[in-house]
Amino acid sequence: MASSAFARLDELARRLHALDHAVSILAADEATHMAPGGGEDRADALAVLSGMRHRMATAPQVADWIGEAQEEALGEEQALALREFRRVHRNLTCLPAGFVERQTHARLRCEQLWRALRARNDWAGFAPALEGVVALVREEAALRAEALGLSPYDALMEQYDPGARMAEVAPLLDDLKTFLAGFVPRALDAQERRLAGRPKMPLAGSYPVEKQRELGLSMMAALGFDLSRGSLSVSHHPFCGGVPSDVRITTRYRSDEFLSALMGTLHETGHALYEQNLPRQWAHWPLGQARGMAIHESQSLFVEKQIGRNPAFWRWALPAVERHLGVGLTLDDILPRIHRVERGLIRVDADEVTYPLHIVLRFELERALVEGALDVADLPEAWDEKMRALLGLSTLDNPADGPMQDVHWPSAAFGYFPSYTLGAMIAAQLWAAIERDHPDIDGDLAAGRFERLNEWRRERIWSLGSRLSTPELIRHATGEALDAAHMKRHLERRYGG
Amino acid sequence: MASSAFARLDELARRLHALDHAVSILAADEATHMAPGGGEDRADALAVLSGMRHRMATAPQVADWIGEAQEEALGEEQALALREFRRVHRNLTCLPAGFVERQTHARLRCEQLWRALRARNDWAGFAPALEGVVALVREEAALRAEALGLSPYDALMEQYDPGARMAEVAPLLDDLKTFLAGFVPRALDAQERRLAGRPKMPLAGSYPVEKQRELGLSMMAALGFDLSRGSLSVSHHPFCGGVPSDVRITTRYRSDEFLSALMGTLHETGHALYEQNLPRQWAHWPLGQARGMAIHESQSLFVEKQIGRNPAFWRWALPAVERHLGVGLTLDDILPRIHRVERGLIRVDADEVTYPLHIVLRFELERALVEGALDVADLPEAWDEKMRALLGLSTLDNPADGPMQDVHWPSAAFGYFPSYTLGAMIAAQLWAAIERDHPDIDGDLAAGRFERLNEWRRERIWSLGSRLSTPELIRHATGEALDAAHMKRHLERRYGG
Numbered sequence: 001m002a003s004s005a006f007a008r009l010d011e012l013a014r015r016l017h018a019l020d021h022a023v024s025i026l027a028a029d030e031a032t033h034m035a036p037g038g039g040e041d042r043a044d045a046l047a048v049l050s051g052m053r054h055r056m057a058t059a060p061q062v063a064d065w066i067g068e069a070q071e072e073a074l075g076e077e078q079a080l081a082l083r084e085f086r087r088v089h090r091n092l093t094c095l096p097a098g099f100v101e102r103q104t105h106a107r108l109r110c111e112q113l114w115r116a117l118r119a120r121n122d123w124a125g126f127a128p129a130l131e132g133v134v135a136l137v138r139e140e141a142a143l144r145a146e147a148l149g150l151s152p153y154d155a156l157m158e159q160y161d162p163g164a165r166m167a168e169v170a171p172l173l174d175d176l177k178t179f180l181a182g183f184v185p186r187a188l189d190a191q192e193r194r195l196a197g198r199p200k201m202p203l204a205g206s207y208p209v210e211k212q213r214e215l216g217l218s219m220m221a222a223l224g225f226d227l228s229r230g231s232l233s234v235s236h237h238p239f240c241g242g243v244p245s246d247v248r249i250t251t252r253y254r255s256d257e258f259l260s261a262l263m264g265t266l267h268e269t270g271h272a273l274y275e276q277n278l279p280r281q282w283a284h285w286p287l288g289q290a291r292g293m294a295i296h297e298s299q300s301l302f303v304e305k306q307i308g309r310n311p312a313f314w315r316w317a318l319p320a321v322e323r324h325l326g327v328g329l330t331l332d333d334i335l336p337r338i339h340r341v342e343r344g345l346i347r348v349d350a351d352e353v354t355y356p357l358h359i360v361l362r363f364e365l366e367r368a369l370v371e372g373a374l375d376v377a378d379l380p381e382a383w384d385e386k387m388r389a390l391l392g393l394s395t396l397d398n399p400a401d402g403p404m405q406d407v408h409w410p411s412a413a414f415g416y417f418p419s420y421t422l423g424a425m426i427a428a429q430l431w432a433a434i435e436r437d438h439p440d441i442d443g444d445l446a447a448g449r450f451e452r453l454n455e456w457r458r459e460r461i462w463s464l465g466s467r468l469s470t471p472e473l474i475r476h477a478t479g480e481a482l483d484a485a486h487m488k489r490h491l492e493r494r495y496g497g
Numbered sequence: 498m499a500s501s502a503f504a505r506l507d508e509l510a511r512r513l514h515a516l517d518h519a520v521s522i523l524a525a526d527e528a529t530h531m532a533p534g535g536g537e538d539r540a541d542a543l544a545v546l547s548g549m550r551h552r553m554a555t556a557p558q559v560a561d562w563i564g565e566a567q568e569e570a571l572g573e574e575q576a577l578a579l580r581e582f583r584r585v586h587r588n589l590t591c592l593p594a595g596f597v598e599r600q601t602h603a604r605l606r607c608e609q610l611w612r613a614l615r616a617r618n619d620w621a622g623f624a625p626a627l628e629g630v631v632a633l634v635r636e637e638a639a640l641r642a643e644a645l646g647l648s649p650y651d652a653l654m655e656q657y658d659p660g661a662r663m664a665e666v667a668p669l670l671d672d673l674k675t676f677l678a679g680f681v682p683r684a685l686d687a688q689e690r691r692l693a694g695r696p697k698m699p700l701a702g703s704y705p706v707e708k709q710r711e712l713g714l715s716m717m718a719a720l721g722f723d724l725s726r727g728s729l730s731v732s733h734h735p736f737c738g739g740v741p742s743d744v745r746i747t748t749r750y751r752s753d754e755f756l757s758a759l760m761g762t763l764h765e766t767g768h769a770l771y772e773q774n775l776p777r778q779w780a781h782w783p784l785g786q787a788r789g790m791a792i793h794e795s796q797s798l799f800v801e802k803q804i805g806r807n808p809a810f811w812r813w814a815l816p817a818v819e820r821h822l823g824v825g826l827t828l829d830d831i832l833p834r835i836h837r838v839e840r841g842l843i844r845v846d847a848d849e850v851t852y853p854l855h856i857v858l859r860f861e862l863e864r865a866l867v868e869g870a871l872d873v874a875d876l877p878e879a880w881d882e883k884m885r886a887l888l889g890l891s892t893l894d895n896p897a898d899g900p901m902q903d904v905h906w907p908s909a910a911f912g913y914f915p916s917y918t919l920g921a922m923i924a925a926q927l928w929a930a931i932e933r934d935h936p937d938i939d940g941d942l943a944a945g946r947f948e949r950l951n952e953w954r955r956e957r958i959w960s961l962g963s964r965l966s967t968p969e970l971i972r973h974a975t976g977e978a979l980d981a982a983h984m985k986r987h988l989e990r991r992y993g994g
Contacts, residue, residue: 018545018549033728035728041741041743044515045515228533230534231532245534246539283538
């Protein structure tokens with residue numbers, strides 16, 4: 001092999017990229033177009049392809065090539081690409097193969113049990129499997145911490161949001177928690193006053209799916225989604241998948257109301273815009289890929305919450321709704337629905353005011369689980385105690401809506417939950433920065449013009465791929481470190497009354 | 498590695514199968530659901546995955562494993578699986594890697610030129626590229642012949658129909674050619690007499706695509722297509738793709754008539770039934786896969802021609818058409834359309850009477866090209882001469898509808914054309930054998946009952962996968978070697994007047 005080590009890594013990156021392409025499309029296809037009987041073969045094929053990818057990415061010579069490439073004369077871009085490749089490689093190789101196998105086995109088993117037992121509200125049957133997963137996560141966190149020189153929980157977060165550290169994240173979430181303790185009751189009071197004496201507005205009606213789909217497509221296009229490089233389908237859970245040149249978003253329709261499908265479409269459009277605007281040049285290297293979960297979520301929430309629940313947006317959107325669905329609504333009809341605040345047990349159903357409290361609860365509990373300060377046996381009580389303190393609700397006799405609510409823990413995805421609320425905070429901070437640069441930006445929304453918003457994000461976020469760590473990217477885009485003040489101000493303005 | 502050589506081959510087969518799964522679904526997806534802008538990335542990914550598959554399948558140790566496995570104590574099934582694996586491996590490895598690269602390059606270039614220049618009827622621009630492909634095909638045939646101990650053209654056919662030999666195929670096609678020389682004018686006369694004085698029946702109308710799709714799905718289901726393990730979509734050219742647990746067939750619709758979409762659906766359903774009924778046990782080995790192109794085509798033509806153009810079938814199908822499309826037709830309306838005979842220039846538009854003459858023309862010309870008896874420079878005249886002799890039509894000033902008509906030669910697929918007409922002959926012979934076993938089988942068609950037909954084919958063809966060579970399978974299923982007499986009798990009966 002006469003080529004440079006960097007060229008060998010480039011060739012490897014191309015192969016891994018082709019496998020990733022296949023896995024992404026197969027996964028999106030599975031949820032949208034696959035025949036139901038194809039599931040078993042598809043699972044087998046995906047498992048083999050993922051194993052193949054892992055072996056290729058972690059083959060012993062790859063570490064040598066990375067080492068050799070660091071000695072080669074590289075351009076600035078190549079050096080960046082190599083640095084990011086090395087980071088991903090380190091995260092991928094810091095667990096011994098035998099450990100990964102044990103963990104995969106425990107995880108798959110626990111996910112299966114979770115699916116079966118959540119429906120039966122059977123915590124006692126589920127807990128031993130979760131205990132096994134938690135034991136292995138503690139081991140994983142220690143192994144990652146050792147390899148990366150980080151604390152155990154930081155080492156877990158590092159997989160999802162490079163550079164995210166508990167020292168910064170915990171104070172941000174604490175700040176929000178303290179704020180929300182007072183703000184949630186205030187927002188609920190304000191809501192009650194706003195709606196007092198007003199008739200319950202029925203958005204209920206009959207909305208043909210095909211018309212809703214056309215409305216969704218027209219909004220996607222207006223927001224900048226390139227329909228020649230992506231599509232909108234239907235799946236049980238909305239998602240954004242596929243590849244940057246063929247981004248597949250989905251939503252689900254109810255024929256008795258249109259907001260759930262539409263808001264889902266807006267959320268996934270936010271993810272899709274990020275993917276469609278990543279730098280093509282490094283598409284097959286980690287450098288060309290999106291920067292982690294919090295930033296990705298910030299892009300979806302930017303479109304869904306900052307744009308899509310902004311009253312100015314609805315001045316433009318309501319006539320579009322009328323054109324497509326034939327229903328004439330006013331701002332007074334729609335705002336109570338899209339700004340509805342309600343304390344509830346279920347994270348994925350929560351509004352943007354109460355949602356962070358669901359994350360705070362999980363963040364505090366999973367840290368304690370990882371650090372060994374909490375055991376699975378005590379989880380239902382600990383969950384209940386926090387749920388009562390944060391939202392005034394109890395789940396003690398309802399573990400299915402308590403600690404059995406999410407797939408994350410059964411899947412061994414500890415350190416992921418903060419990304420959701422970090423994403424919401426980043427989105428609010430981006431909006432504040434854009435308002436600073438373009439004080440008249442609400443006028444763009446009201447006119448259905450999204451070019452300035454997109455240009456701003458393209459330049460500061462999308463085009464950077466993985467050049468910067470998560471905190472660096474936030475600072476680069478907004479001129480300051482992540483600060484909960486923007487999120488608090490956003491909530492005050494929209495929900496403070 | 499402590500496992501047996503056979504176990505290592507089994508593991509390899511699983512990996513190749515996963516890559517094949519990915520490539521099959523990605524290819525079907527490309528024609529049905531991919532965003533138009535995704536084509537370039539998709540082509541890159543497919544090229545890398547195919548290269549990866551080729552390297553894995555032809556790695557030096559694979560030949561060793563095959564050799565070692567032959568020394569191991571294997572069960573009967575395993576020995577069969579190994580034999581077929583070895584055959585595929587030999588066909589895959591008999592060309593040096595450098596040659597494959599040169600050929601791939603020439604082929605892709607020639608296909609691109611074909612697409613661009615066929616539309617402009619530019620033979621002069623296209624011929625040099627085809628000359629390059631033909632030169633390499635001659636080289637390929639010699640290499641394959643040397644490795645397999647076959648004649649050059651037989652070595653090419655061996656890729657598509659294992660066991661097919663010119664010594665048997667040429668007399669069969671000659672037999673049909675001689676028969677059709679007299680029969681085509683006779684069938685045209687008979688058609689003229691049948692239709693004389695009858696008003697031109699307008700099948701033209703307005704047929705909503707969704708209704709046509711429902712009609713197609715209901716016929717697929719009736720014919721035995723398992724809709725839980727497959728689907729029907731739309732694509733520019735109808736095809737049958739996907740994987741046995743998720744068979745994806747497509748058709749295309751015109752809103753002004755329904756027969757083209759429906760007959761396309763029936764054809765692909767024939768392919769699909771074969772795939773859905775292959776033996777699951779050896780699915781990841783070549784043994785579990787369909788036996789070559791001629792047999793596959795026989796299954797599609799069995800459904801499209803033997804069943805789908807049988808008047809008995811239409812006694813059942815016409816009420817279904819009326820139910821779905823609201824149009825009341827009689828046998829006298831439909832039979833002239835589905836039994837229409839017409840001399841034409843285009844192979845893919847030809848009816849079942851004249852189609853074999855298109856194949857005879859290509860078979861004779863491509864043999865001469867491979868053997869060096871004909872050069873590309875002389876192809877337009879040679880084509881024209883045969884087209885005039887066989888069908889009384891000239892293409893001399895119209896190469897786009899002459900030697901530039903098909904993608905096969907630009908793609909270096911020489912030795913493939915006979916499969917089409919072998920398939921038609923096999924289908925006719927299968928039908929004759931079934932009629933022998935079940936003299937009342939027309940009654941099944943008229944009642945929309947396909948179980949006995951399917952059981953017969955499942956037992957004798959589908960469940961065998963690749964256990965037998967093409968000629969062995971025909972003999973196994975019908976009790977005799979392939980004989981053009983059945984095809985001639987079929988055409989006589991349906992078109993002889």
